[in-house]
Every structure is written in C-alpha cells, then in structure tokens.
Amino acid sequence: MREPAASVTPAPSQAVPDEPAYGWVVAWACFVALAVIFGVAYSFAAFFDAFTAEFRARRADVSLVFGLSGLIYFVLGAVGGMLADRFGPRVVCTAGMLCIAGGLLGCSFAPSMGAVYAAYGVGIGIGIALVYTPSIACVQPWFTRRRGLAAGLASAGIGAGTVVVPLLASGLIAASSWRGALQGLALGALLLGGGATLLLKRAPAATAQGARGVVPGLTLRQALASREFRWLYLSVLLAGPVMFIPFAHVSVSARDIGIDEARAVGLVGLIGIGSLSGRFAIGALADRIGRTLTLALAQASLGLSYLLWGAADGYVAMLVFALWLGLSYGGMVALMPALCMDLFGARAVSSILGTLYSGAAFGNLAGPVLAGWVFDRSGGYGPVIWVCLALSALGTAATLQLLKRRRQQPAAPAAQGGAR
Structure with missing residues (x-):
C-alpha cells in the first residue's frame, strides 16, 4: 500500500507557509474547552461516594456512570468529527x-441511579x-x-x-451538597466552556483546495483501509x-488503605498534573525520536506504573503512581492528533480522529465496571x-x-516533528 504520509506532507524543498496568529487563539480556546469537559468527566471521582450513599449502590453500579459516559463520547466522537467537517467546529x-451543562443540571435533580445514568452518563457523554x-x-x-507544540498546549487542557x-x-460538595456542586459545575460549563467554543474556527488549510479541487489528505474511507x-x-x-480504570477507582482504592478523603480525591488531580507534564515533555521527546x-x-x-499501584501501602506510593500514570497517559493523548495529521492529512482529520478514539470506548466502559466487579467479589x-x-504490553x-511497517516502506518526506 502506498505510504499515506507521502500524499499529505510537503517535500523539504517546498516553502513552509507562515502559521496564522489566530491559530494560537484556537489552541488556547481548545485548551479551555478540554479543561472544562474533562474536568467535568473526571470530577466523577468526587461524586463517587455521594452516589453510593445516596442511592445505596455498589461500586460496579456507580462505576457504570463513568463507563457509560466514556463509551458514548468515544463511540460518538466519529459522529462529532463528521459534523465538524461539515458544519465547522x-x-x-x-x-x-450546552449538552454538558444540561446533563450536569439534570443530574443535580436525579431521584435514582437510573436518572444519574441518563443525565451524567448519556447527557455529558454526548456533550463531550x-x-x-x-x-x-x-x-x-x-x-x-x-x-507538536500546539498539540501539546491544546491537549494540556485535559x-x-x-x-x-x-x-x-x-x-463545592463540602460547602453545600453534591446536588449544589453539580449545579455550580453546570454554570461554569455554560459560561467558561461556551465562551471558549465560540472562538473555535476552521483553519484555512482545512478548507484550501489542492490542484484537483479537494483539500489535500486522505478521506475517512481511505484512512480506514490503511x-x-x-x-x-x-x-x-x-x-x-x-488509561481509564484509575480515574474511577484510584480515589476509592486510596481510601481503602486509610488515606483521607481530600488527599484521595486529590490523586485524580495529581494524574492531571502528571498529564500536563507529559504533554510537553513527551512532545519534546517526539520531536527528537x-x-x-x-x-x-x-x-x-x-x-x-500499575506495578506501583499494586505495591502501594500509603499516600506517597499512590502519589507517585498518579503522577507516573498521568505522565504516560498525557503523552499518549497529546501524540494522537498530531500523528493523525502526519499520517492522513487535513482533509478528514476530525472524522479520522473521532473514529480512532472510538477504540477507547470499550475500555472506558468495561474497564471501570469490570474493575468494580472484581473488587466487589475479591x-x-x-x-x-x-x-x-x-x-499495555500488547x-x-x-x-x-x-x-516497523513504516520503516520497511520506501522513505517519504516526513512532517515537522516526524511521524516515524
């Protein structure tokens, strides 16, 4: 099969176009939007005990809320990408x-776990x-x-x-209640998140037509066939x-070994700190190798990093595990969009990336739920x-x-930063 990158990257002799200043506005707007949506998604850890106590639910049942949300946003990510390719981001x-704010608000009035599934799981999942x-x-x-730098900056919002x-x-839960906390998050998503998304704009390169009257790059069908x-x-x-089991279970696992509530919930934040470091440090490494x-x-x-989780018997070990996992996870997430652009070009990058992310859907749903099931029984x-x-090894x-496949193929001009 023909090397995809050869059809979508410029030859070294070609002039590299200037990068418009508005691109950095878009990168920062994406940073804020991703901070809002994944902050909401991963704040689930703070509500875990509240849902368990309020609705007398088991860990597997509560974990399903997080898993359902992840399943939906990963499966429907391809749909979101196709809509963006058609109507703009x-x-x-x-x-x-708006869906996220509505899901949070609806969840704040939930009378049962079924309503939590519908509002937090489905509503927020569709929004993300x-x-x-x-x-x-x-x-x-x-x-x-x-x-690479722009991708690291934007994804650092996560x-x-x-x-x-x-x-x-x-x-917010400590100051009022879990229902009041959800309402506060809904307002924040509406104002801060909505303001950021209004700044998003399609790049000229994503609409500029090549010699044959089409945007350079592969179609979704061509990419899927590669x-x-x-x-x-x-x-x-x-x-x-x-990637996703710790977001649902690291806090409750920490409480199981005697770590207090504030530091246990804070472990999710430490995953985020590690993730922030990973997006820039690993991005810089990628530019070299x-x-x-x-x-x-x-x-x-x-x-x-899971070896450390398995051996952890106190807060320090859990802290290092959270930072280590976040560093690795953050680097992986930061690399994916740029790698897709390198391999497949701008023509259908939203659709291709959304389809790629659907691969994480099963893990996001089944991973936390099965981990809860295993804990409930063992x-x-x-x-x-x-x-x-x-x-991870597989x-x-x-x-x-x-x-290995890329190295076996004839040499092709590489994109900036290298997809090798």
Missing part, C-alpha cells in the same frame, strides 16, 4: 457544551463527543512547523481540568482500560492490575508494528 462544539474531537482536530491544520475541577467539585490506521486503532483499543516510537514508550510506561484490585499490565507491541 464552532457550531458543533457549542452545542456539545461533540466537543472533544472537533476541538482538538481543529487545532492541527493551523500549524506546520510548531504542530490535564489542567483534571487537576482543578475534581478539587473544585469536592470543595494498515497504519488498523495498527493505531488496535493500540488505542488495548490501551483504553489501562519520532511520534510513533514515543507513543510506544509512553504505552509501556503506562503499564509499568476485595482487591490485584487481578485488575495484572490484566492491565498484559493489555498495545505497545501493536504500536511497534506500526513503526
């Missing part, structure tokens, strides 16, 4: 932010699907020379939101449970940790296959 992302892929994919076409919003939610996409998709599929190899190293690191997370180590192998 501003309209689609603003609609998504309409914001995540369109906003992050919107950034890449604005940049050529500094695409880490920033993970640090701030769960702690904010925990404080072996590069298949290996990348398998890698994301295997990494899903490893290539995005594909860096992705494989980050996946291996993600799995190895009283510990030991089996979960060993399964995640195995999944995901790393899948990414290395992608790297």
